Amino acid sequence: MAKNPNAAKLGEVGEEFVARSLTTKGMRVLDRNWRIKEGEIDLVVVDREGTIIFVEVKTRSSISHGDPLESINNEKAFRIQRLALAWLATHQRLGSRYRIDVAGILVARSGEFLMDYREGIL
Amino acid sequence: MTLARTISINLLGLKGEPIEIEVDVSNGLPAYSLLGLPDATLSESRDRIRAAILNSGRNWPNRKVTVSLSPAWLPKSGSAFDLPIALSILTASGQLKESDLSKAFFLGELSLEGNLRPVRGVLPTLIAARDRGVKRVIVPKENFQEAGLLKDLEVLAFSKLSHVINFLESGVRAENPTLIDAPKEVAKHDMSEVAGHIENKVALEIAAAGGHNLLMIGAPGSGKTMLAERFSTILPPLDEDEAIEVSGIHSIAGTLKDRNVLSTEPPFIAPHHSTTIPALVGGGSNLIKPGACSLAHRGVLFIDEAPECDSGLLDALRQPMESGSITISRSALTASFPARFILLLAANPCPCGRFAGRGRGCQCTSLQVRRYLAKLSGPLLDRVDIRLRVENPTRVELSTSSTERSETIRNRVIRARAIAAERFAQEPFRLNSQIPPSFLREKYRPSKDGMALLHALLDKEELSARGFHRTIRLSWSIADMIGAIVPGKAEVERALLLRSGIPGE
Numbered sequence: 001m002a003k004n005p006n007a008a009k010l011g012e013v014g015e016e017f018v019a020r021s022l023t024t025k026g027m028r029v030l031d032r033n034w035r036i037k038e039g040e041i042d043l044v045v046v047d048r049e050g051t052i053i054f055v056e057v058k059t060r061s062s063i064s065h066g067d068p069l070e071s072i073n074n075e076k077a078f079r080i081q082r083l084a085l086a087w088l089a090t091h092q093r094l095g096s097r098y099r100i101d102v103a104g105i106l107v108a109r110s111g112e113f114l115m116d117y118r119e120g121i122l
Numbered sequence: 123m124t125l126a127r128t129i130s131i132n133l134l135g136l137k138g139e140p141i142e143i144e145v146d147v148s149n150g151l152p153a154y155s156l157l158g159l160p161d162a163t164l165s166e167s168r169d170r171i172r173a174a175i176l177n178s179g180r181n182w183p184n185r186k187v188t189v190s191l192s193p194a195w196l197p198k199s200g201s202a203f204d205l206p207i208a209l210s211i212l213t214a215s216g217q218l219k220e221s222d223l224s225k226a227f228f229l230g231e232l233s234l235e236g237n238l239r240p241v242r243g244v245l246p247t248l249i250a251a252r253d254r255g256v257k258r259v260i261v262p263k264e265n266f267q268e269a270g271l272l273k274d275l276e277v278l279a280f281s282k283l284s285h286v287i288n289f290l291e292s293g294v295r296a297e298n299p300t301l302i303d304a305p306k307e308v309a310k311h312d313m314s315e316v317a318g319h320i321e322n323k324v325a326l327e328i329a330a331a332g333g334h335n336l337l338m339i340g341a342p343g344s345g346k347t348m349l350a351e352r353f354s355t356i357l358p359p360l361d362e363d364e365a366i367e368v369s370g371i372h373s374i375a376g377t378l379k380d381r382n383v384l385s386t387e388p389p390f391i392a393p394h395h396s397t398t399i400p401a402l403v404g405g406g407s408n409l410i411k412p413g414a415c416s417l418a419h420r421g422v423l424f425i426d427e428a429p430e431c432d433s434g435l436l437d438a439l440r441q442p443m444e445s446g447s448i449t450i451s452r453s454a455l456t457a458s459f460p461a462r463f464i465l466l467l468a469a470n471p472c473p474c475g476r477f478a479g480r481g482r483g484c485q486c487t488s489l490q491v492r493r494y495l496a497k498l499s500g501p502l503l504d505r506v507d508i509r510l511r512v513e514n515p516t517r518v519e520l521s522t523s524s525t526e527r528s529e530t531i532r533n534r535v536i537r538a539r540a541i542a543a544e545r546f547a548q549e550p551f552r553l554n555s556q557i558p559p560s561f562l563r564e565k566y567r568p569s570k571d572g573m574a575l576l577h578a579l580l581d582k583e584e585l586s587a588r589g590f591h592r593t594i595r596l597s598w599s600i601a602d603m604i605g606a607i608v609p610g611k612a613e614v615e616r617a618l619l620l621r622s623g624i625p626g627e
Contacts, residue, residue: 116184118151121151
């Protein structure tokens, strides 16, 4: 999606970081970068209770353009939900419990990751 | 602490309604919602507050911020909520303690830089807050002088949000402005500047003493406006409560800049004849602002070229003239403002203005002349007790310089009003112009021979019933001026002359 190769790289790094941290919490990754015409879901995981969690990952290297989470407005949130339903339909999982989370990742100069994770944004 | 609450005041007219501000910071996506029918100014507060908080070295909570102003059904307006909302957000996000927020009542608009900017209507807002038990208030520095009028409040003024935060956290006041004493007021005008017009000045003096409305008719340049502009200088000064009330109205209208907050000079308001009804009586959809007639409260409303006004404009003044206040209703709310003023009207005698003296050079037809003054409606003129013909001063009058100063006249007016106030001690009214008709016929009737004269005129149908009452009111003011206990025949005759300055009636 991102035109700038560096930005694409940054996004990938961020998604990798989120995926790893969720796995350590006992979640299982079902899908990554699932893409259809309408858009893309960064991360689909399932937790121990079987709730399917769709995660939108926003990665930035500085807050000069604001906090990463601020870029997710209502419109974007609803689009993620439509994509989530599309994913569930495609995988014959409609009717299962699901949730939409957002992870804001800030990559510091030092290479350190700062994660701001918000559950159930809708 | 994710919830913070504080109290503010929303103004409806001069009356303040308490508003509870609640701020909740919860774990959703970064968002800001403002609930409780905010108007455009208030909705824009988000961006002001956010920038101000960041530029004051604090953090904006990157979470879901919900601000609720209750009662929810009441439309709210203005930027005075900026400061209390900002401080509530800081408290709800854990950057201030809950006890800090209850240390004062807050008022002020924020600039992006984090400066506190002055707001309108500080006086009435703080009066409402004080009546609800507020002891200490924090206001923008520019509003300090105004807020300082309320002696029983501890008023702290700051010019920066960061200074307010510092004060709440540590009690250190970065700023400590002091009240400036009212500058000695130098009257811009004085009656002594007007040459001649001896009779007219006496008529103005009587109008001032009794609170009578007055109409002046005269050629352009004869001195109508000069006389009117100096009328407020012969009115008694306002007492402290009245001055605060007048400053409060001007504070809401945002015209306090033109007027010293401590001024005891009665206001003189002269709207142009092209003014609109909302500008005259007050209006506006969200924030109802006082109009010219409320700005002239306890002072003078002067309308020059009165017959040039749109029809209906002057008649809109009839209700406030009757009740001393004006109530403005809009779909969402109703506001009342006091409006007790002396109305001065000035008019040319005809459209071309030259139908005066010997009427030389007047181009108007007699029909035009008659129609011109007929634009002033009967019910309005009914409330105007004195009609004057203002003639150009003569050569002799223009060359005599020794005329009375306003102060001398004002002292006589104060004395006359004191006499009336003593007489009316048990009554609900204070001025002669306010005596109800029933009182005029019974309790406050002139002497026997004065009454006989009026009755004779009534019998000859030369005096209408309302003319009868008005003449008696006026005769009381004349009696007060000369110190007579009851108006006699001479005072009644004088009154008859004053109200018959214009043929017709």
